[in-house]
Amino acid sequence: MSTCIYVMPDFDRHYFRMGGKDVLDFYNPNSVFSKVIIVSLSDRNCVRHIGGLKVIDIDSTDYNPFKCFLSKKILLDSVNFNFILESISSDSPVLIFQRFGGPVYHGLIATYLSEHFNCKLIVSIQSLYSKVRHGSYLKYRLKRNLEALIENYVYKKASRILLVSNYIKSEVKCKKLLAKSVVIPNKINDKLVNSNSEIVPYFIDKSNFYLSIGRLIPQKNYNRMIKAFAKYVNDGGIGEYHIIGSGVLKDDLECLIDDLGMSKRIFIYTDYLNFNQLKFIVNKSKALLFCSQLEGQGRVVYESLLLGCPVITSLDSPMEEMISDKVNGVIVNHKSVNAICDGIKFISENHLPKNVCIASGAKYLMTNVNEIEDKFLSSVIKKNSFNCK
Numbered sequence: 001m002s003t004c005i006y007v008m009p010d011f012d013r014h015y016f017r018m019g020g021k022d023v024l025d026f027y028n029p030n031s032v033f034s035k036v037i038i039v040s041l042s043d044r045n046c047v048r049h050i051g052g053l054k055v056i057d058i059d060s061t062d063y064n065p066f067k068c069f070l071s072k073k074i075l076l077d078s079v080n081f082n083f084i085l086e087s088i089s090s091d092s093p094v095l096i097f098q099r100f101g102g103p104v105y106h107g108l109i110a111t112y113l114s115e116h117f118n119c120k121l122i123v124s125i126q127s128l129y130s131k132v133r134h135g136s137y138l139k140y141r142l143k144r145n146l147e148a149l150i151e152n153y154v155y156k157k158a159s160r161i162l163l164v165s166n167y168i169k170s171e172v173k174c175k176k177l178l179a180k181s182v183v184i185p186n187k188i189n190d191k192l193v194n195s196n197s198e199i200v201p202y203f204i205d206k207s208n209f210y211l212s213i214g215r216l217i218p219q220k221n222y223n224r225m226i227k228a229f230a231k232y233v234n235d236g237g238i239g240e241y242h243i244i245g246s247g248v249l250k251d252d253l254e255c256l257i258d259d260l261g262m263s264k265r266i267f268i269y270t271d272y273l274n275f276n277q278l279k280f281i282v283n284k285s286k287a288l289l290f291c292s293q294l295e296g297q298g299r300v301v302y303e304s305l306l307l308g309c310p311v312i313t314s315l316d317s318p319m320e321e322m323i324s325d326k327v328n329g330v331i332v333n334h335k336s337v338n339a340i341c342d343g344i345k346f347i348s349e350n351h352l353p354k355n356v357c358i359a360s361g362a363k364y365l366m367t368n369v370n371e372i373e374d375k376f377l378s379s380v381i382k383k384n385s386f387n388c389k
Contacts, residue, residue: 003092003095007113009105018189022191024052025189027053029366029377032378037054037055039109041060058083063105069150084113097110107150121157123161124164126164162184187365188364193306193365206284210288210344212242216245216253225291226257235341239265241265246271282303289340308354
């Protein structure tokens with residue numbers, strides 16, 4: 001028996017994003033494991049069986065990784081570690097895999113599980129967390145130093161480290177970390193992209209609009225994108241700009257929209273979409289506006305491409321691995337309002353073929369990524385080396 005345990009953020013959120021089906025092949029590429037168990041950090045303690053997976057929900061409301069790092073007893077109490085062990089029961093794993101989430105919050109629990117079961121550990125780096133500033137500079141330095149301690153501990157314990165883009169790889173400076181790293185992108189289920197699969201109507205039932213999807217947080221650069229669209233409108237541009245997401249900047253961004261006199265052209269919806277809803281609005285949008293200041297990969301970029309939607313995105317970012325300038329989107333200086341505005345104008349004046357967008361997103365289909373992931377996971381289990389470019 002080769003059992004793999006994934007440690008990840010709230011499983012239900014990901015399951016909803018996947019359309020509520022077809023998850024086994026996603027977590028068990030080419031059936032490399034005989035059994036897959038999900039440890040999901042959520043707000044309750046329970047065990048469920050979903051789509052061939054055993055899902056162990058853990059109430060992580062009181063989970064503080066900094067305190068847990070200093071004392072395993074605190075970890076046992078705050079996330080009910082014994083409940084995880086009891087729920088895993090006799091399914092002794094060969095691998096613990098933190099495929100989603102971050103090394104600090106999810107990787108630490110994965111590390112403690114791998115130590116308990118004396119099995120191999122893979123952790124993933126989804127974003128450049130060290131570049132995100134938290135509040136004041138002094139508080140940022142303190143928190144960052146604590147995060148670095150946990151990250152280094154997790155990376156040291158890991159058998160292999162999965163990086164989701166070559167951009168992240170280029171930012172990793174530690175040679176020891178790079179030596180056991182592999183680049184494998186995140187992926188999307190082919191069945192969701194298939195043109196015959198379900199499309200769920202969403203209340204944005206218009207055409208000729210620009211779209212952004214993502215959390216309303218500083219690194220997503222909404223402030224500049226809103227200003228750029230306002231400039232586009234003031235220069236005579238037509239259409240609307242719809243932003244879908246929630247986060248700490250919601251009130252500030254709504255005030256900015258009002259101050260710019262754009263309340264009838266720019267709209268914010270605090271929803272979380274599954275892929276079938278995404279299909280509905282992406283098919284109607286002119287382009288995805290995704291000019292983040294910091295990303296590890298940018299999942300919604302390849303999702304949009306696979307639906308035939310061009311993307312306006314950031315220079316010097318992992319999105320450049322997906323976007324070819326003026327072929328399937330536009331690459332702009334994301335620090336310049338004028339440059340983002342010029343990108344919107346280019347899309348409004350030029351037609352970028354849907355089939356080109358779809359073809360460029362194909363390498364992120366589960367069918368293709370699973371081939372790479374299967375070989376990688378098999379090599380880890382069998383102690384073989386594996387080189388993925």
